[in-house]
Amino acid sequence: MKKIGFLSFGHWTPSPQSETRTAADALLQSVDLAVAAEELGADGAYFRVHHFARQLASPFPLLAAIGARTSRIEIGTGVIDMRYENPLYMVEDAGAADLLAGERLQLGISRGSPEQVIDGWRYFGYEPGEGKTDADMARSHTEVFLKLLDGEGFAQPNPRPMFPNPPGALRLEPHSPTLRDRIWWGAVSDATARWTAEQGMNLMSSTLKADETGEPFHVQQAKQIRAFREAWAEAGHDREPRVSVSRSIIPLINDTDRAYFGVERNSRDQVGQIEPNLRAVFGRSYAAEPDKLITELAEDEAIAEADTLLITVPNQLGVDYNAHVIEGVLTEVAPALGWR
Template identity: 60%
Template sequence: MKRIGFLTFGHWSDVPGSLVRSAADALNQTIELAVAAEEVGAHGAFVRVHHFAPQLASPFPLLAAMAARTSRIELGTAVIDMRYENPLYAAESAAAADLISGGRLQLGISRGSPEPAERGYESFGHVPANDGTDADMARAHTELFRAAIAGARVAYSDPLSTGKRVPLPIEPRSETLSERIWWGAGSRATSVWAAEQGMNLMSSTLLTEDTGVPLAELQAEQITVFRAAWTAAGHQREPRVSVSRSILPIIDDQTRHYFGLRAQADARDQVGYIGGDLARFGRSYIGEPDVIARELAQDAAVRDADTILVTVPNQLGVDFNARILGSIVTDIAPSLG
């Protein structure tokens, strides 16, 4: 069975038309949307992490609050930029949030995307080695983060206070969280690396490569090479794969007012540059629910993934997005399997 979840960037802006005017609005409405998503039968509530921007930034307090208000749905990130993270503090925070949730966290992490701040991670105290890049640093942070979550001893006790010198793991720990770490891969090469490391795969509506084929086909290639690399690596468990999609069903006058005119304009991929690299941006699926269902059934990556993350226009408020999610779960998802 495919899982359907929402993905919010948590934008806020004090402008006419926005129902999310402040950071407090964004945080509290994200919690309420997780509750509403559970009520309409969605399977997951995921948040995007950005720094130095009016968007969600510090995920673990938010995830813990979402966990305290829900009981069934998965809670996750898509994705945490590991350039900015203290690996051991992040591992402690992730374990605590997972224990509060009863083991429902699905943590997407990655090297991250371009941020508003130039080398903003350095302001957080993280500087790449002299011969390394920020991507190298993100992978090094990831290695230590995952090791700590899995129970590696990362410090020694102080004999002066404990009477002995023994290696220590972080506390608290969640025993199974290490199996629920995903890598946000922007290319086929990074998806192979994620498989070799034993991480699940997240692929968004943006890929940092372009071969001239539609994003759905390129993502399907990405999933194929990921699963082949996973098998070759000899991992024993079955990996999970998610793809993100912009899905906006036209279900009433309000949705038609906001999105009706965009149906044709947004029906194609876009190719452009991000961070100086050529990238392909995925199309939006806008229209009547039965039309979207037929189109998504032909989407090769949607067919191959087990989880679909639906990006939501969060500034339109909780009720609006809950109606959209309800329609997707009821009217569209059944045709996807």
């Protein structure tokens, strides 16, 4: 059995071909799609976070809005770029959104990916320390964030406060007592997956991975997941970790599906240089009639290793079409593979 959700990049563009032409469209349709996905029986609604782009950028108002409109579905990110984040303010925002949603947030965070502008985090007021990189800064912000989520008091109270304080040092409020166990790290390399396990975070593995062996994407990703689980066991954590993978899966059920995605039937892994020192392998898209999809997906080793599958959706095609895609995966594909 797997949890199956969707992952939206939240694109919007002022084009007649797009159903999401404004930022308001992207935000409101994201809420509507989460509601529709819950009604269809999906398990999760996840959203990508990008700054300086015509995409979703500020996750917590969106997550809180979805929490208020739904009752069961997990609500998450994939991923928040920690180079841009004030971990103290983030703890308050995340705690509030999680409590509003009834403790359903699943927050994917990470070092982030190449952005729309050069060193965009500098505009947010952040600089790596001397001799440190932006990746070091992201991990430093993360370490503070995780420690604060434990809810231990750390701030010296004012002896003459405006309102009475509880005894001892004060923590940030509102505090969500279970959120620490629902933090995920988006790992690209095997080494980062092991670090993720050491920190006690769940693993979020996307549609690309550092090309470390030259093997097919799903094989490398499966090895990364196994490395994560081994490191988790060695760390001695007292709970079972979760692992998600993301895939583009389009069941070709009707003529509209075939018109939009029929050309992707023969999609293959791609390899590219996304940073000067990072060669990555990008996973293929799956677009085919349901019976063929079932055969192809049964051979995906990484999906077999994961407990959570996130379906990337073409959000600019509108809520109704994306709900159709999600329903197709849930009803035409997942049962035959034993996922539901």
